[in-house]
Amino acid sequence: MTILELKHISLTYDGIRNILDDISFSVQSGEIIGIVGESGSGKSTLLHVILGLIPDGSVTKGECFLFGRSASERKRRELKKLRGEEVAMxxxxxxxxxxxxxxxxxxxxxxxxxxxxxxxxxxxxxxxEMLSRVHLKDTERILHAYPFELSGGMRQRVGIAMAMSLKPKLLLADEPTSALDVTMQAQVVYEMMELRRKYGTSIILVTHNIGVAACMSDKLGIMQNGKLVEWGNTGDIISCPQTEYTRTLLDSVIEIDDERMTGKNE
Amino acid sequence: MSDALLEVSHLSKSFESGNLEKGMIPAVRDVSFQINRGECLGIVGESGCGKSTLARLITLLTPADSGKIRLNGSEYMHSKDKGREIYRQIQMVFQDPFSVFSPRMQIGTFLEDGLVYYQLLTRRKAAEEAVKLMRMVELPEELLNRFPHQLSGGQLQRVVIARAISIHPSLIILDEATSALDVSVQKQILELLVRLKKEQKLTYLFIGHDLAVVRSISDRIQIMYAGSVVEELRSENLKQAVHPYSRELLDSIFSVRDRHTERIQVKTLSLADAGYEACGCQYRRRCPCAMSVCAEKVPELTKAGQEPGHTAACFLVSR
Known part of the structure; x- marks a missing residue:
């Protein structure tokens, strides 16, 4: 089942520069989509378009279909109900x-x-129930705490628990692990993978961490300056990238098995 | 050893707890190491492990509780002329380049000021030097008249590095210097750092949380947990790390080329959640192979594995 379909979406804030430029893709139920790009490439804006969190009239072209219906034909009230219950962030x-x-x-x-x-x-x-689902013990204490009393990893898991409590069909994750330590990051990734296993939730994961995106996603989109420059199965893109930009991006990722930089060949 | 540039011995620092229950939180405990000339030492650990505090202690931005720091064999922690002479020798590069700059200062002035302040050159000569510096960090000369907000994060970080090397310090401390940057920019900056180190015979202390990044630039790596160094080894042997915490870090890495979500183990604690132990091994509550001895004694760094220079603080090794 197609959950989300974007058709030729273009968006601008100032009428001069396109923040998003002709973006089209679709998400099937149970799929995990990774969107990767550098800062300023428009990947977060893309999520805002899906939720309708953008100023009126900024989308100049194209349409976004959620569960088969266009966002523009939905009433405000309907959209409000949709956010949280069907689509969470x-x-x-x-x-x-x-x-x-x-x-x-x-x-x-x-x-x-x-x-x-x-x-x-x-x-x-x-x-x-939800907090223990994301492997938080001591739920009593967490519910009684103020946000600043929890560590970043705990807060993030509370966020996931909240987002998942109404069993949405689509989860939008905007850099969910970027503020976390590597060990915590691994766990948040694990929780999100569990969501799909348990509930069949579709996830759109926006991140600049290509390693995380590659590990989690079935399909991968590479964004540059508001354009979706590459789109396809994650394995295919990683093994044989089609565009020059994707190739440089993948080459820039520093891996633990890489040759160390010695500056010899300069 | 004669080629040791910086020697840190038994350095400790604790902060007063901000919580209602008063107490001292040890941020750095009894850390000793040395950095040799022309070497790059990497320090890795999660947030709150004390790696940045360590950098601040070395640069005297935070006064240490106890311990000794020696640069070129002479101790400077209690010396009279704190500022100038020490910062002439030790320079720092921080994570966020935007917060380093005064928003109303031109890039050129920023570069010249260092040279003039340390009385190396006159203002006019410094302006000439600034042009050379810009070339050295691969930036166009035109940027000298620009203001910080007109440059990108990567460009600004290059300017910061240029200023750090301009006064020819013997040690540069890079505290998460590439963490705020995009991957492609990060790689360029690392390449720049490696090139400058070779050309200028610099010595680095590179602090980071990303094992792969730290490994790519460092000769030796120290892994820190809760204020202590738990393992030290040469970068090329990183995969042979033996301390359970180092293993956890290595297992948490996401590689682009291998899908490993199945082997992630769920642990419910991070350093901030686990808290500090009053005695024994700090890691024991998270450790999958904790023994009864871990609660009684603090493990010390002892030789581990076959390779020279590999030490770990774990009873699994010292037994």
Whole structure:
């Protein structure tokens, strides 16, 4: 089943420069898509377009179909319901969008009640269940803590738990591991892979870490200056990149098995 | 040894805990090492392990609690003329180039100021030198009249490196110098650093969290956990690391060419969650092979493996 389809999307903020330039791709259910590019290539904006988090009139061309219907024909209310329940998002640092003076549990409850959960007990039950799903122990303490009292890795897992509590069909992850240490990064990647295994969630993963994208994704998109310069199966792109840009990008990745830089051949 | 440029011995620093329950948090504990002339020493560890504090202790940006630091055989920690003479010898490059610059200072002035301040050249001569420096870090001369916001992160980082090398210091400390940059830019900067090191016979202390990046530039690597060095080895032998924490770091690496999501093991603790232990091995709560002795004694760095210069602080090795 096709979950998301982008058709020739172009977007501009100032009317001069295209932030996104003629982008088309589609996401099937249960697929993990990796979008890779350097900073400023428009990869985060792409996610904002899917959620409709952009100023009116900035999309100059093309359409975005979510579950077969175009975003422009949906009412505001309908879109609001869609966000969170059908499409959820994880940001780079969950701590940044949380209210610093409100406890994690209270914010989690607010999130659930906004989407139809009723009753304190029911909420807490759900919260604890989701937190233990992302391998957080000591759920009582976490729900009682303020966001700053948790480490980056814990916050990020709380973010994933929140995003997944309504079982969305599509998860948008904007640099979910960039703020984390390598050991924590490995775990967040593991949690996200589990989501697909358990619920069949489709994921769009935006990252500049090519290693993570290559490990997780079925399909890979390479972005440069707002254009999708390459799109295809991850294995194919890694083994034989078609464009010069992809080749340089892949060559720049420093790997643990690479020859060390000695500066001899200069 | 005679070719040791920097010798650090038994350096320690603790900070007061910011939490309600007062206490001292040891950020760096009893760290000793030396850097030889023309060498690059890499320090790897996760956030909070004390690697940046170590750099700040060496540069006297933070006063150490105890320990000795010697540069060229002479101790400088308690010497009178703190600023000028030490920074003439030791220069730092930080993670975020944007925060290094004054937004209203032109790139040219930024480069000249170092030379003038250390009384190496007059202002006019310094301006000539700035042009040479720009060429050295592969930037066009026109950028000298620009302001920081007109340059990209990679360009600015090159300027920072140019200023650091302009006064010919004996040691450059690079604290996550490439972490904020895109991969392609990161590689260029690393290549630049390697070239400059060779041409100018520089010595680096390279601090980072990415094992692959640190390995690519360093001759030796130290792995830090909770303020102590847990393993030290030559970069080419990194894969033979024996400490359980080093193994965990190595297993967490995502390679573009191999898909390994199946072998990630879920652990529920990071350094920040595990907290500090009052005694024994700091890593024991996360360690898959913790023994009873780990809770009683602190392991010391002892020789590990076949290769020379490979030491690890783990009872698995010293037994």
């Amino acid at each position: 994880i940001f780079q640092d969950t701590g940044r969008y949380m209210n610093p003076i409100s406890r994690v549990g209270a914010q989690y409850k607010e999130y659930l009640t906004a989407h139809g959960y009723r009753g304190r007990k029911k909420c807490i039950e759900k919260e604890k």
